[in-house]
Amino acid sequence: MGMAKSITSVWVIDDIDDQTLITIAFKNIDPIILVTLLDKDEAFLNHIQQASPLAKLVLLDLNMPKINGFEALKELRANTKYDAVPIIVLTTSSNSTDKEIAWSLGANGFFNKPVTYTELMNVIQKVAIQWHVFQN
Template sequence: MSQKIILLADDDKDDAEMFCEAWADIDESIVCHCAENGDEALKILQSQDKIPEVVFLDLNMPIMNGWECLKQLKLDDRYKEIPVIMISTSSYKNDMDAAANLGAVCYFVKPNNFNDLKQVLRSIALNLDNGLKEPISDLENKYLHIFL
């Protein structure tokens, strides 16, 4: 079984821990790299031999927020094709629209419940090799704002 890399940038340590714990429960072949801000996420990307299957970016982080990191990813030929999913506690339509305009594949509001988070991530994990459009569309009504 080949290893799959996920990158999460989130300054909330509890959310990041829950996120990585959910990935570990879902699939042992998934390695979750965590960054506390967008700048650190870009440094992790540059230090890795393998490009992640997907990048999750929290909107509001210190040093470099999710918006700026997303812009940097989409400007870099090495990383512009990586699917980026924006995550936040915010459900503001303007944030969702901005994420779409900047090239994120979707936006979801962080679930408060660990099982809900696992359900979202499990659907994504099962389809990392097949493209994310279908599983994200299936989750749209409950958790996500879709841009694909």
């Protein structure tokens, strides 16, 4: 009897259009990946307090309609449960100040959000490999 594969959970904090594309990208890499979509302030804050199991990886956009990405990053890093969880910023911003702030707040990676779906797939694949999303 082999051990059951634990479900890998990835959280995507972004607006709805990009969430859809990112979910498809992860499912194409490995259909068993559980993608949790978060975008509302209260829902997000409740989720990070109560979530179990924790995410293997958090993908975070900086420019969102309801929640500021830097605030979200701060909230996650203020909670010691998330010390070991990689938080990757995936944003349309190419502003170097944004990048510096993200690093200073505890981001583990910073990627510019590509324009095409193919490029997005490549970035998601890179992120998944670099931060060991596939390893149990």
